Amino acid sequence: MQDDRRLAVLRAIVEDYVATQEPVGSKALVERHSLGVSPATVRNDMAALEEEGFITQPHTSAGRIPTDKGYRLFVDRLTTLKPMTVAEKRAIATFLDGAVDLDDVVHRSVRLLSQLTRQVAVVQYPTLSRSTVRHVELVALAPNRVLVVLILSTGRVEQRLVELEQPISDDDLADIRTAVHRAVIGETIAAALTALRGVDQGGAALSPVVATLVDAMSDHRSDERVVVGGTANLARYGDSFDVDVRPLLEALEEHVVLLKLLGEAHSGGVMVRIGHEGPYEELASTSVVSTGYGPGDEALASLGIVGPTRMDYPGTMVAVRAVARYVSRILDEA
Template sequence: MLVLRAVIEDYIRTQEPVGSGALTRGHKLGVSSATVRNDMAALEDEGYLIQPHTSAGRIPTEKGYRYFVDKLATVVPLSKAQKRGIRSFLSGSVSLDDTLRRSAQLLAQITGQVAVVASPSLARSALRHIELVPVSTVTLLMVIITDTGRVEQRTIIVADRPGDAEIAAIGSHVNAISMGKSLRRASADVHASAQEEPAGTSRALIEAIAKVLDEMATQERTSNLYMAGTSQLAHGQSADMNVIAPLFDALEEQVVLMKLMTTLSEVTQSHGVGIAIGSETHTPGLLNASVVTSGYGQSTAGDEDDDATGSSATGSEPVAFVGSIGPTHMDYATTISAVRAVARYLTEVIANEEDPDADPDGAA
């Protein structure tokens, strides 16, 4: 296994087949070159290495990378200076969207790969406040603010709009029964409260609000994606267009990418992140690529009996993900450390959105 780790580390660094002589010279393995050759042959027989040409050295297989990531890779946490650099760069953001955009740019710079950051999903967010703003005699603007700092606007058209004082009272009533709940739970509770109202303008408006919340919960199953690093990956020293071209095609399929990275972020694997290598992505364009991702934030929305299946949120699910996509010979140690660091910072940001009085620099 020491030989396997040495082969993979050398191949990640050089992208050239690794021979026994280079391993003996470059690593203190404590054995002869002949023993290393025998070990490499055994690793090839077991499917961890492959010899691309008869006279060439060996390169890792997908199985080899998986074992390396799970058992052999040594991930060194980012230094305090690096963490301060991340915090300094991201703390200059003017909004949550700006923070997410900067996070993607920063992660791409650190790894030299494609960085993908998803905005917090409305479906996993808890409601903080709803504002009703009269716009015309038949139109209101409904502003929805979540605990993750996301702001959405929807237009409500009613045949007979209540007066301003009544609208304000309805807004207070809806906030009282919605605060801290998921969109779906809030929709159900608001709809139930409407049934207690006598037929009229107030009931019609409350039902319209419930409908908006339900539509948002139903339709919002994907988030905005912030992506960076495609150019530097394409022009990097190790760029292989046979690998890069299909990867770029896969990046265009954002729904597929969202599903893959969301699933990975929910299942923590090695080193506190989710990792899919090659065929594990179940995506044709990523057969020669690896994906490293981590969830950030934590859902606080109360979702008891959230859907017809009776599933409920436990509060342990991340609200979104941050990840890096690159060739299978990526520098896993650096990528894992960077993804974890950015995810932790974004979790702090989301926590501070939930608590406006929190100290943004209080977390380590």
Template sequence: MVSERGLQVLRAIVQDYVDTREPVGSKAIVDRHQFGVSAATIRNDMALLEDEELIAAPHTSSGRVPTDKGYRVFVDHLAELRPLSGAQRSAIGAFLADTGDLDDLLVRTVRTLTRLTGQVAIVQYPSFARANVSHVEVVHLGGTRAVVIVVTDTGRVSQRVAFLASEPSAEETAQVKDAMAALLTGESVRDGAVAIARLLDADPIPGRDDNTRIVLRTLAEELEEFRHDRLVMAGSATLARRESDFRGSIYPLLEAIEEQVTLLRLMGEMVADEQGLATSIGRENEPFGLAEASVVAGDYDVTGSRARLGVLGPTRMDYPSNLAAVRAVAHYLTRLLEEDEKAR
């Protein structure tokens, strides 16, 4: 069993290794930290930590580095979140202020996170299945083209071009628009999708022409898109700069960033603490093919539901600073979304 001093030695090893990228020896710990004991005593503590598989020797030198298990103990019991500086908080507020819509806000959010942490930043779109449709518009673009627009009460706007069967008159366009608005306005995205599916299952649609059927199909595609989880990411280039921090190839991480499905599953399965923060470290990510990486995530709230944002990087990361940055940005994003909701 590891003593309290042994755990503090683990804290010192993690902090020094993150700062220097070099394996940490007993003499370095004595020189940098005030333990009040000899290097020989620290070596005994390190031997016990190694027996518990919390640290390991990367090669034949006397230095040790944290293992994935060691990082886990550090994050769970030893890490103290470092408050962001006033300048960092001001930067978050300035960069996220005056955003145009949700898409713009989330893009700015990941850019802010990657600037604060130097890691790949990830933000999950909220699930809009419980959002309500507030507006439907059908705009004739000329010929057989029309754009179909859906707006929800969460501020999400989606638009898609429909290629009609025939060129509609202004009156026909207005009739289709009014019919779609009557069908969907005030309905949840989920219920609206069900209502459209029922109409499309009716063949032919009573009182509906081919153009209306095409608009219905387009709306069905839009509402389905609203229900799908998506990620916005920034900072992928940081992986190349940090390639030496990975024991193996960074290709699995790049593939996960490109495909998104793996990261969505991983972030969805991470268990948050009472502060809404979660970490998944190294081998804990092995089922997702990301055993070389760590993810730090936090919850943010929107319209009564939760989504996640976070950072992805090597296991050798500054967990206290990254956790603090994720928490601060998540809180700020929640506040902005709440203010936007009240203003509606």
């Protein structure tokens, strides 16, 4: 009972501090929350929580604020997450369903996530090496010119022109299309590359088509691309960061840093890294909430938010998970 009550006190402190940005005192807790105990008991519980490192007193005679350890216990003991409103769900569906291609999906997602959470949103482009080949189309633009269109499970589309030394007939193009389809459709990029190199390249027309597909599949330019949105949201926190906000602003310009902050793409659960749990000591005043996304149960990339440790963790976790699910659905239906 005592542990449950102290957890309730900690939860109330976290919620009040996130909402008010002010250290929380015992009197305020009793007035705002139905804790069912006397102010003296609340003070004793706060003293115990402070001794165990879950809360701290920033100034003499001030109230208490949560520590990283306190936020961690709060997040780990969440039993329910605040559901999204009908309006929020409708806004997500309407906004993302209007996307026309992968670039549009990524940019819409980062804007939406930053608006929902009022944090800095980060969305990684789907990793090419984890995707599979969904479709290959060969279109004759001229007797000796063919457009090769490669569509991956990530929604990524690559288009390349192939110049042939000799004109190609419709029948020969159909044969090449069949051979390519047999080799690559449904295969991972690595398996597709191996299969393509094993395709008979004896024909004058087939060889350049295969070479073009190999080149398109080997293009890893997007594997470390991320899009950032909502940087202006940092301004609303003022000086509530424990340290200078400049390291975070600098980190937002480094894609490698952002990818490490997001962590490995993982499907299903939402990962929360609080303060010093992150990979960079200079960003110890920030937390990251992230998850993976991709078609089906496969996580091809990560998305999430970066913000101060004083954040609405339940609401943020719900928003990150919801956007990831909608993006995954879009990629699955593409």
